Amino acid sequence: GEDVEQSLFLSVREGDSSVINCTYTDSSSTYLYWYKQEPGAGLQLLTYIFSNMDMKQDQRLTVLLNKKDKHLSLRIADTQTGDSAIYFCAESIRGYNFNKFYFGSGTKLNVKP
Amino acid sequence: DGGITQSPKYLFRKEGQNVTLSCEQNLNHDAMYWYRQDPGQGLRLIYYSQIVNDFQKGDIAEGYSVSREKKESFPLTVTSAQKNPTAFYLCASSPHRVRKNRARFLDQETQYFGPGTRLLVL
Numbered sequence: 001g002e003d004v005e006q007s008l009f010l011s012v013r014e015g016d017s018s019v020i021n022c023t024y025t026d027s028s029s030t031y032l033y034w035y036k037q038e039p040g041a042g043l044q045l046l047t048y049i050f051s052n053m054d055m056k057q058d059q060r061l062t063v064l065l066n067k068k069d070k071h072l073s074l075r076i077a078d079t080q081t082g083d084s085a086i087y088f089c090a091e092s093i094r095g096y097n098f099n100k101f102y103f104g105s106g107t108k109l110n111v112k113p
Numbered sequence: 114d115g116g117i118t119q120s121p122k123y124l125f126r127k128e129g130q131n132v133t134l135s136c137e138q139n140l141n142h143d144a145m146y147w148y149r150q151d152p153g154q155g156l157r158l159i160y161y162s163q164i165v166n167d168f169q170k171g172d173i174a175e176g177y178s179v180s181r182e183k184k185e186s187f188p189l190t191v192t193s194a195q196k197n198p199t200a201f202y203l204c205a206s207s208p209h210r211v212r213k214n215r216a217r218f219l220d221q222e223t224q225y226f227g228p229g230t231r232l233l234v235l
Contacts, residue, residue: 004155031222042119042203042226043156088155092222099222103155 006089006104013112018076020107022089025070029091030099032065034074037086037106046087047074076109084111116140117227119204124232126191126198134189134230136204143209145187146224149173150201159202162187191232202230 003025012018024032029051035043049056049063049072056063062075072089086106092099117138126132136145144163148156158171162181176195181187187206191198205224 008153033223035226040229040231042117042228043205045223045225048223100158101156101224105153105155 004089004091004102004104006087006107008105009108009110011110011112012079014079014081016079018074018079018083018109018111020074020076020087020089020109022072022074022104023070024072024089024091024102026091026093026102027067027070028093030094031092032063032072033090033092033101034061034063035088035090037088039085043088079109079111081111081113084109117204117206117225119202119227119230121230122228124230125235126232127235129193131190131192132232134191134202134204134232136187136189136227138185138187138206138227140206140208140225141184142206142225143184144207145181146205146207147171147177147179147187147189148203148205150203150229156203159189198232199234200232202232203227204229 006022031048033048034046036046037043047058047061049065060077064073086108088103088106090101090103092101120135146161147159149159150156157173159177160168160171160179162168165181165184168179168181176192178190204227207224
């Protein structure tokens with residue numbers, strides 16, 4: 001099966017940058033995603049990157065993809081207390097007629113004032 | 114407002130009881146999914162449906178059942194055979210099951226999630 005791995009916790013101070021890392025094992029992924037989950041809520045799509053891209057920037061979010069090392073990262077600039085949540089990376093693997101998602105176990109980001 | 118709704122927010126199950134979790138979407142999405150989330154773990158796929166009247170088992174289907182009689186609805190039943198049902202259940206949907214052209218590829222496969230139902234055993 002597919003393995004998507006993330007560290008479990010990250011703690012930063014408000015105003016600093018946060019970098020959340022993710023590694024995956026299947027090189028046939030099509031898209032890679034970052035989702036945010038606040039306590040007791042569903043997953044909110046934050047951003048994504050197509051597998052043939054190296055970088056994508058979207059306001060305070062920067063996604064970096066190193067396909068050779070199968071490493072994905074999410075950088076949040078000027079981290080705010082409202083960014084405290086669990087962040088999941090996910091990859092989409094193309095099947096015959098179904099694209100299956102594999103999720104990491106999530107990184108809990110704690111932003112200290 | 115378009116979106117995915119799940120009900121109830123909290124659900125309590127007694128021993129030997131079947132319970133049904135509701136998932137409704139008004140996004141006109143073809144595909145729908147059920148995931149289970151346990152603390153400290155990623156999401157695990159229970160069942161998915163790519164089209165009305167068709168559904169497939171995911172990685173942990175034992176003890177669960179689904180139906181897809183309408184495009185907008187994909188209810189999940191947690192049966193008494195599921196011995197460890199306490200978890201957070203997430204429903205998701207995506208627009209299309211088959212990619213048609215490169216320009217629409219992302220729209221077709223991205224999964225959008227509902228707010229979740231927390232199931233607890235009494």
